[in-house]
Amino acid sequence: xxxxxNRNVLIDNWLExxxxxxxxxxxxxxxxxxxxxxxxxxxxNQITSVNLTTVNDHKVHxxxxxxxxxxxxxNAPSPLLPKAYRDDCFVICxxxxxxxxxxxxxxxxxxxxxxxxxxxxxxxPIKFGQPFIITTLxxxxxxxxxxxxxxxxxxxxxxQIVDFAPVYNHECDWVATCLNPxxxxxxxxxxxxxxxxxxxxxxxTNKALAVVCDFNNKxxxxxxxxxFLDSHKAEEDVNHWKIVTNLPVVxxxxxxxx
Numbered sequence: 001x002x003x004x005x006n007r008n009v010l011i012d013n014w015l016e017x018x019x020x021x022x023x024x025x026x027x028x029x030x031x032x033x034x035x036x037x038x039x040x041x042x043x044x045n046q047i048t049s050v051n052l053t054t055v056n057d058h059k060v061h062x063x064x065x066x067x068x069x070x071x072x073x074x075n076a077p078s079p080l081l082p083k084a085y086r087d088d089c090f091v092i093c094x095x096x097x098x099x100x101x102x103x104x105x106x107x108x109x110x111x112x113x114x115x116x117x118x119x120x121x122x123x124x125p126i127k128f129g130q131p132f133i134i135t136t137l138x139x140x141x142x143x144x145x146x147x148x149x150x151x152x153x154x155x156x157x158x159x160q161i162v163d164f165a166p167v168y169n170h171e172c173d174w175v176a177t178c179l180n181p182x183x184x185x186x187x188x189x190x191x192x193x194x195x196x197x198x199x200x201x202x203x204x205t206n207k208a209l210a211v212v213c214d215f216n217n218k219x220x221x222x223x224x225x226x227x228f229l230d231s232h233k234a235e236e237d238v239n240h241w242k243i244v245t246n247l248p249v250v251x252x253x254x255x256x257x258x
Contacts, residue, residue, distance in 0.1 A: 050111040050137065054246040060192040062115050063122035065137070067106055067244040070211045073237055089211045089221045093136050098143065098162045100211055100221025108137055114243065117173060125191040131173045131203055141165065142172040145202040145225040157212040160205060160225040173203040181234055195247065197240045208239040
């Protein structure tokens with residue numbers, strides 16, 4: 001059979017092209033992990049610090065400035081890879097997308113306002129089973145989750161996507177439930193505690209807010225809506241969230257010198 005080209009040369013060109021593409025991807029991932037991308041630098045220049053709401057009654061109120069935190073399990077012994085080496089995750093809003101980062105300081109991208117949607121006045125405690133919304137500080141975007149479909153899914157995990165929508169609808173409604181399934185009926189209607197683990201569900205799909213970790217980078221997260229159940233039919237730790245607020249300062253008792 002007549003060949004107008006040399007087979008070895010063609011294969012070498014393919015290998016060279018593939019090696020160049022792999023180098024470009026590695027360089028991109030390396031810059032992204034170090035925060036050296038132009039988009040990351042532009043975002044970092046816009047980040048400002050924010051003061052969270054201080055609650056004296058240890059409850060979550062409508063209108064509070066909060067953060068959403070999923071505790072990591074980096075020190076938890078586990079033989080399973082999916083449950084090992086995960087840092088703390090805080091939800092952030094980057095444009096219209098929702099993501100997760102490891103941070104300890106509240107900022108304008110990691111802080112949100114929680115509000116009830118049933119007409120309760122600002123400052124009133126939000127209860128288990130009571131629908132609420134989570135908005136950005138300017139109130140322009142709402143934490144939102146679409147029902148899973150072929151063209152609407154998280155990019156890496158292909159689970160139900162969570163993002164920030166500019167228009168409010170029923171898919172932006174969320175509800176909290178007690179962490180322990182045995183006490184959920186008893187705690188229905190009780191006030192949601194601040195800085196304690198709870199489960200947050202999307203009212204439209206009844207899927208729990210969750211963290212999906214990238215095993216190549218333990219500090220890179222994808223925020224999705226999916227209920228991960230263990231062998232006891234209870235939500236796994238990736239579904240455990242804290243509504244973080246400032247803790248009240250407890251004055252130290254005065255000491256009297258004799």
